[in-house]
Amino acid sequence: MARRRRKPYTGPDAWPGYVDALSTLLMVVIFVLLIFVVGQTLLSAALSRRQHALEGLEGRTTALAQQVQSEHMLNDTLSTTVSALQSQHDADAAALAALRIADQNQISSLDDEVSELNTHLVAAGQAASENDTQISDLTKKLNDALGTKAQGISHYRSEFFDRLQSVLHNQKGVHITGDRFIFQSELLFPPGSADISEAGRKEIITLARTLREVTAHIPASVPWILRVDGHADRQPVHTAFPGNWELSSARAITVVKLLVAQGVSPAHLAATGFSEYQPVDNNDTPEAYARNRRIEFRLTER
Numbered sequence: 001m002a003r004r005r006r007k008p009y010t011g012p013d014a015w016p017g018y019v020d021a022l023s024t025l026l027m028v029v030i031f032v033l034l035i036f037v038v039g040q041t042l043l044s045a046a047l048s049r050r051q052h053a054l055e056g057l058e059g060r061t062t063a064l065a066q067q068v069q070s071e072h073m074l075n076d077t078l079s080t081t082v083s084a085l086q087s088q089h090d091a092d093a094a095a096l097a098a099l100r101i102a103d104q105n106q107i108s109s110l111d112d113e114v115s116e117l118n119t120h121l122v123a124a125g126q127a128a129s130e131n132d133t134q135i136s137d138l139t140k141k142l143n144d145a146l147g148t149k150a151q152g153i154s155h156y157r158s159e160f161f162d163r164l165q166s167v168l169h170n171q172k173g174v175h176i177t178g179d180r181f182i183f184q185s186e187l188l189f190p191p192g193s194a195d196i197s198e199a200g201r202k203e204i205i206t207l208a209r210t211l212r213e214v215t216a217h218i219p220a221s222v223p224w225i226l227r228v229d230g231h232a233d234r235q236p237v238h239t240a241f242p243g244n245w246e247l248s249s250a251r252a253i254t255v256v257k258l259l260v261a262q263g264v265s266p267a268h269l270a271a272t273g274f275s276e277y278q279p280v281d282n283n284d285t286p287e288a289y290a291r292n293r294r295i296e297f298r299l300t301e302r
Helices: 017-129 133-167 198-215 244-261 284-293
Strands: 174-177 180-184 224-231 269-273 296-302
Touching: 133 174, 133 180, 133 198, 174 284, 224 244, 224 284, 244 269, 244 296
Parallel strands: 224 269
Antiparallel strands: 174 180, 180 296, 224 296
16 A cells, blocks of 8 residues: 655644734834933933033032122222222311411411511611612722732732742743742752752842842732742651651741841741642652652742
8 A cells, every 4th residue: 555645744833923913012112112212311411411511500600609799899898998088088178178278367467477578678678778879889899908809919929920930031940830939959959958059049049039029019918928838759868857847847947047038027938848748749750759859939828
């Protein structure tokens, strides 16, 4: 007998229709959840941004509040300062007004005093006008007397120096400096000595004669005097004199005594020694030493 072929058994249907429905529902749920999650994420991000914005606004609000508070404090300080300045201004204005009143009173008082002084000045002017002529005459006489005194001795000094220079014929070692007629010591004295040489004696005799001729015309009211000043150099003295003080003084005295012997009144003579302390040349050379050793004559008033 032929074997019957059987169809394989497939059993009952394993994928019923509700499975598809459940799958669809699950997908819908997952999609909804996905949408929810995405929305939640976006919402969280938006909320975070808003939170940051709110925090920034709160910070700005706090800063603005502090600034407003500072402005209020500054405004209060300025108000206090303005009030104090206003008070000071009012006080200064009151003081100024008081000073103006006081000044006006003082000006009024001064006007009265000026008016009174003007009255006295007019009276004094009238009295002084009577003495103007006498005052003018006295002033002229005084000026004439002062002029005569001022130029008197100067005139005779110039005449004395001019005559003496003319007589000496511009001799070397003799010159005029300002109000002084100067002889170098070598023209009158040997080195280190106060004994006048013969040539020096002739020079002093010539000077004495010229002095007598000029001073004969000087009025007795002019108290003239011929000062003889002895000067030395800074070199040590190796003679009988202890030092340059003694040497310079002794030379001046020698010249004065010779002038007296030649008829010049001793009342019009003075001898002075300056040692080395009035040099005309501060150099340490033989030429400078020679210039500093000198006898000076000054015709002046006592």
